[in-house]
Amino acid sequence: MQQHHQILIIGGGNAGISVAAQLLRKRKSLQIAIMEPSEKHYYQPAWTLVGAGTFNIHDTVRSEASVMPSGVSWIKEAAAKFEPESNKVISANGNEYTYDYLIVAPGIQLNWHQVKGLPETLGRNGVTSNYSFDLAPYTFELLKGIKEGDTALFTSPGTPVKCGGAPQKIMYLTADYLRKHGLQGKTKVELVTAGGVIFGIKKYADQLMKKVNEYGIELHFKHDLVEIDGPGKTATFKVTDSEGVASYITKHFDMIHVVPPQSAPDFIKNSPLANEAGWVDVHKFTLQHNRFPNIFGLGDATSTPNAKTGAAVRKQAPVLVKNLIAVIDGQPLVGNYTGYGSCPLTVGYGKLILAEFGYENKPMETFPFDQSKPRWSMWALKKYVLPWMYWNKILKGTA
Numbered sequence: 459m460q461q462h463h464q465i466l467i468i469g470g471g472n473a474g475i476s477v478a479a480q481l482l483r484k485r486k487s488l489q490i491a492i493m494e495p496s497e498k499h500y501y502q503p504a505w506t507l508v509g510a511g512t513f514n515i516h517d518t519v520r521s522e523a524s525v526m527p528s529g530v531s532w533i534k535e536a537a538a539k540f541e542p543e544s545n546k547v548i549s550a551n552g553n554e555y556t557y558d559y560l561i562v563a564p565g566i567q568l569n570w571h572q573v574k575g576l577p578e579t580l581g582r583n584g585v586t587s588n589y590s591f592d593l594a595p596y597t598f599e600l601l602k603g604i605k606e607g608d609t610a611l612f613t614s615p616g617t618p619v620k621c622g623g624a625p626q627k628i629m630y631l632t633a634d635y636l637r638k639h640g641l642q643g644k645t646k647v648e649l650v651t652a653g654g655v656i657f658g659i660k661k662y663a664d665q666l667m668k669k670v671n672e673y674g675i676e677l678h679f680k681h682d683l684v685e686i687d688g689p690g691k692t693a694t695f696k697v698t699d700s701e702g703v704a705s706y707i708t709k710h711f712d713m714i715h716v717v718p719p720q721s722a723p724d725f726i727k728n729s730p731l732a733n734e735a736g737w738v739d740v741h742k743f744t745l746q747h748n749r750f751p752n753i754f755g756l757g758d759a760t761s762t763p764n765a766k767t768g769a770a771v772r773k774q775a776p777v778l779v780k781n782l783i784a785v786i787d788g789q790p791l792v793g794n795y796t797g798y799g800s801c802p803l804t805v806g807y808g809k810l811i812l813a814e815f816g817y818e819n820k821p822m823e824t825f826p827f828d829q830s831k832p833r834w835s836m837w838a839l840k841k842y843v844l845p846w847m848y849w850n851k852i853l854k855g856t857a
Contacts, residue, residue, distance in 0.1 A: 470494025479855025509597030579688025765799030
């Protein structure tokens with residue numbers, strides 16, 4: 459296999475594939491390689507709907523080969539080490555690849571092991587997570603099995619996570635499912651989150667609180683899941699009070715939906731590309747690396763202070779493409795990423811709040827109506843329009 463590439467992309471997820479496709483649409487002559495070990499490509503935003511029993515899990519996966527843009531070389535290996543001073547990436551297999559320009563888009567790492575007892579009990583004992591292709595169908599199995607007197611817990615960690623709304627989305631759908639089946643008030647639904655607020659933007663938080671009250675959901679803030687005993691059906695949380703003093707409490711569950719702590723991948727954290735927090739250190743507007751001008755980054759592994767969502771990638775990709783081509787041509791950087799992110803918040807079956815916002819949590823709404831109100835049209839957008847757009851437009855570089 460060729461060892462030198464004009465543009466080397468780390469990661470064949472949404473970010474890596476869509477950027478490669480857009481670069482080739484702008485300039486066919488570019489020579490691009492993508493380093494990605496996975497044989498499968500997933501549309502993860504639909505896993506919430508899978509967990510709620512309203513989307514087929516098999517429609518969320520395709521082969522990686524089927525989404526690889528034609529004309530791109532696919533290096534089926536995992537990146538392990540970066541040597542940016544010599545424009546070199548070393549793979550987990552020990553192979554060395556050099557580049558003129560590097561794009562880093564490896565996605566986020568799910569750290570299941572950071573919750574004691576979690577890896578051993580996932581997918582059993584009422585413990586599930588929509589953050590996994592294998593587990594999302596189990597979420598619906600558990601949902602159907604909830605009975606009078608049961609408690610369903612929904613957790614969220616203290617780290618950044620991909621799709622910050624996902625920990626809550628399945629909770630509202632569960633509460634609506636229980637209401638439809640005559641179990642509201644006869645079961646307990648609790649959000650147990652390390653965060654301090656329900657949502658960071660008041661406009662959307664106010665509407666979410668209406669749903670919390672309507673469903674009778676209990677909220678517990680500053681509760682970080684640290685241990686889980688699957689067979690014993692207990693979850694232990696580190697609770698931090700207003701003075702910053704920590705204590706530990708244990709809660710019983712019959713069903714628990716866990717969102718694991720998340721970080722940049724280890725090979726990023728331990729590399730010269732990372733900032734102090736371990737993320738790819740890029741300029742928040744231009745997406746160019748702050749220390750290595752021939753390196754760019756986008757997606758969930760970067761240091762940009764935006765919501766880590768597929769919608770953010772969709773707005774970052776054209777900015778990166780414009781700026782990388784400018785660097786290749788010796789021109790000034792003109793692309794500017796606004797921090798846009800979107801969080802389609804499913805608050806019930808057929809009801810969705812479409813939160814859209816940029817840096818400083820300023821709403822940046824697309825439609826000419828108040829998107830904080832739950833709507834069926836926005837549910838249809840998430841369930842039917844966006845998956846189609848993803849496979850047919852975004853990955854092909856035309857959206």
